Amino acid sequence: MSIPKICGIETEYGIHVRGSDVSAVVASSMLVNGYGLDTDGVRTWDFQDESPDIDARSGQRPEADFPVVETLMANTILTNGARYYVDHAHPEYSSPECATPLEAVLYDRAGEEVVRRSMIRANTLLDDGVELIAHKNNSDGKGNSYGCHENYLVNRNVPFGRLAQSVMAHFVSRQIFCGAGKVGVEAQREGEPWVPFQISQRADFFEEEIGLETTIRRPIVNTRDEPHCDAERWRRLHVIAGDANMSEVATYLKMGTTALVLGLIEDKQFPMNLVLEDPVTSIRKISHDPSLQQTVTCEGGKLLTALNMQIALYEACKDWFESIDNDPTGGCGHDVLERWGQVLHDLQNLDPRLSKTVDWWAKLQVVQGMQERHQLPDGDLRLRAVDLQYHDMRSSKCLAQKVGLETLVSPDAVDHAVHHAPRSTRAYFRGECISRWPQQVVSANWDSLVFDVGQPQLQRVSMPDPMKGTFSHVSELLSRVGTIDELLAELGSEAVEPYEQDPGW
Numbered sequence: 001m002s003i004p005k006i007c008g009i010e011t012e013y014g015i016h017v018r019g020s021d022v023s024a025v026v027a028s029s030m031l032v033n034g035y036g037l038d039t040d041g042v043r044t045w046d047f048q049d050e051s052p053d054i055d056a057r058s059g060q061r062p063e064a065d066f067p068v069v070e071t072l073m074a075n076t077i078l079t080n081g082a083r084y085y086v087d088h089a090h091p092e093y094s095s096p097e098c099a100t101p102l103e104a105v106l107y108d109r110a111g112e113e114v115v116r117r118s119m120i121r122a123n124t125l126l127d128d129g130v131e132l133i134a135h136k137n138n139s140d141g142k143g144n145s146y147g148c149h150e151n152y153l154v155n156r157n158v159p160f161g162r163l164a165q166s167v168m169a170h171f172v173s174r175q176i177f178c179g180a181g182k183v184g185v186e187a188q189r190e191g192e193p194w195v196p197f198q199i200s201q202r203a204d205f206f207e208e209e210i211g212l213e214t215t216i217r218r219p220i221v222n223t224r225d226e227p228h229c230d231a232e233r234w235r236r237l238h239v240i241a242g243d244a245n246m247s248e249v250a251t252y253l254k255m256g257t258t259a260l261v262l263g264l265i266e267d268k269q270f271p272m273n274l275v276l277e278d279p280v281t282s283i284r285k286i287s288h289d290p291s292l293q294q295t296v297t298c299e300g301g302k303l304l305t306a307l308n309m310q311i312a313l314y315e316a317c318k319d320w321f322e323s324i325d326n327d328p329t330g331g332c333g334h335d336v337l338e339r340w341g342q343v344l345h346d347l348q349n350l351d352p353r354l355s356k357t358v359d360w361w362a363k364l365q366v367v368q369g370m371q372e373r374h375q376l377p378d379g380d381l382r383l384r385a386v387d388l389q390y391h392d393m394r395s396s397k398c399l400a401q402k403v404g405l406e407t408l409v410s411p412d413a414v415d416h417a418v419h420h421a422p423r424s425t426r427a428y429f430r431g432e433c434i435s436r437w438p439q440q441v442v443s444a445n446w447d448s449l450v451f452d453v454g455q456p457q458l459q460r461v462s463m464p465d466p467m468k469g470t471f472s473h474v475s476e477l478l479s480r481v482g483t484i485d486e487l488l489a490e491l492g493s494e495a496v497e498p499y500e501q502d503p504g505w
Contacts, residue, residue: 002263003234005328006097006153006425006466007255009108011244012090012146013115013393014135020126024089027132031091032074032084034125035118042077042434044443045085046450055212056160056225056235077444079419079435081427082107084114090146091115091134096427097446097466100330101256103422105248106409110417112136116393117418136244137391138201141384143186145205147214148244152237152259153229153466155266163237164210164221166265169274170258170313171220171241172283173306175200176292177343178254180243181360183367183387184379185288195288196378197367199360201243203287209279214240220279228446230464237262241283246391246400248408249357253343256329256336260317263328269320274309275299290364292347307347314340330424356406363390366399429469432478433487440484451484457498459488 017027073086081096093111098104115134122132139145154163179200187204188194198204211219220241227236239258245251264270275298276282282296286306295303304312318337327333346354354361367383376382390399421431426447433449434441442450442458451459463469481487488496 001155002266002324002326002328003153003155004099004326004330004467005259005262006099007101007104007259008095008097008151009104009111009251009255010092010094010147010149010151011108011111011136012087012092012148014137014140014146014391015089015091015132017126017130017132019130022130022132025086028086028089028091029074030122030125030132031115031118031134032076032086034122035076035084035114042438042441042444043075045075045077045083046443046445046448048445050445051226053212054225056223057210077430077434077441078114079421079431080107080110080417081421081425081431081434082111082114084111091118096421096431097425098422098427099424099467100332101252101259101336102332102408103330103424104255105251106413106417107422108251109248109409109414112393113414113418116395119393134393135388135391136246136393137388138180138244139182139186139205141184141186141388145186145202145218147202147240148242149214150239150242150255150258152239152262154235154237154262156231156233156235158266160223160225160235163262163265164223165275166270166272167237167258167261168209168221168279169276169309170261171239172276172279172296173286173309173313174254174257175203175243175283175287175360176306176310176347177340177358178243178245178250179203179287179358179360180245180250180391181363181387183383189284192284193288194379197290197364198287199290200283200287202241203283206241206280206283214238220283229466234466243359244391245359246398247357247359247362247405249339249343249406250359252408253336253339253357256332257313257317257340259329260321260333260336261313263324264313264317264320267320267324269316271312271316273298273300273302274304274312290360292350307344310344314344356404359390359400362400362403362405363387366390366403423471426463426466426469428471429463429474429478432474436478437484451488453484453488460497461488461491461495462497 015024015027075085077083083094095107119134182198182201185194205218206220207217208219210221212223222238222240224238227234277297285294292307295305321333355365370386392398421427440451442452447463449461
């Protein structure tokens with residue numbers, strides 16, 4: 001049976017410092033630390049239960065290639081329940097857990113605002129003529145890619161093999177409405193034609209169908225089995241095959257359609273004629289054809305375009321959704337289906353309305369307009385600069401803010417989300433504790449908080465259920481306690497565990 005699709009977005013931002021040779025790592029630290037100076041967030045992430053080497057197919061794989069986790073890098077857990085930190089050479093904002101696709105859009109936008117405010121603060125500390133600039137994109141134009149990852153709560157009873165085989169077609173084809181667009185080609189294969197513009201920023205960088213790593217040999221379906229919740233009931237599907245969107249509608253559709261497809265798979269209603277013969281080649285071919293005419297081969301030899309696949313998925317989800325009682329998207333299902341159907345119709349007709357909803361289409365109009373006005377050749381550096389400027393986090397420079405993209409959340413709602421966690425998930429409890437008792441929250445991660453109450457041992461509160469710790473679940477409790485001691489006493493021994501202090505804290 002399909003379950004609520006608690007979800008979230010992790011976004012790595014591109015960063016550079018103009019007028020200085022400061023490294024990306026140092027610049028990222030300046031960004032995160034600059035924001036942290038103005039917040040009451042907690043500075044220590046609890047790495048104890050991190051397990052990125054557990055493969056959903058085969059268990060622990062210590063030999064897998066992962067970048068070394070830098071536990072001393074700048075790291076802040078914000079009052080809105082998000083994590084804001086340095087992930088190697090990039091600042092990353094990991095949104096709090098959200099109960100609906102629309103909520104995911106809101107907290108993704110809050111992440112943009114956090115980065116923007118960080119940038120403004122960091123730049124006040126730099127010398128004249130030096131400027132730190134962040135971009136919400138996925139490629140530096142030099143063959144390096146950084147991710148925008150999604151996470152979805154999935155029923156543990158679904159065999160991972162079936163989940164991976166089924167969701168593959170969606171990950172390969174959904175780029176036609178949630179690709180961010182890119183001038184040129186990176187990681188070009190031998191014999192592969194160069195194209196002046198493509199649909200996705202990330203498609204060139206996928207090398208495997210299914211795998212555990214995320215920075216090398218990137219797989220379309222990631223097998224990391226690190227649920228951050230009760231592992232006997234749920235898994236967290238960690239999705240790395242997606243672009244960072246500037247369009248709120250594109251983000252909404254990316255999250256909403258994927259949540260519906262996962263529900264379809266959980267209920268064993270997925271149309272199994274959508275199994276691709278060569279997903280890695282298919283994702284590239286689709287990305288390289290903005291005309292949307294490119295066909296790819298499914299098992300059995302059937303040729304389909306990405307539009308064909310998306311229409312089949314849309315129709316299957318629509319039929320399934322009409323037969324169920326509980327909406328796994330938290331009440332957004334009807335709207336997601338309506339918008340999904342509309343964008344597919346617009347893509348079929350290459351309707352100009354796409355400029356308001358689809359990033360790659362909006363960017364293509366800007367790129368083509370500049371190319372025609374200035375008679376520029378394909379791949380000209382000025383076109384690549386326009387591509388980058390579409391994602392610029394400086395409000396005065398960001399082209400995405402100037403092309404008329406449709407918005408779904410208000411500026412006031414975004415400003416509130418910068419400081420306050422969603423009420424619909426356990427993020428509410430995390431955010432409220434950090435807001436009220438920042439000096440006594442020693443560390444935090446997604447499924448626990450560690451408190452210092454002045455005793456020899458720290459006290460850990462576990463939160464294994466993402467759907468508990470919500471406003472409706474704990475607001476009355478929080479309203480009647482004034483101290484950590486009172487809170488822990490109310491929670492009782494079943495929820496509170498003694499916790500050995502790490503000497504490094």
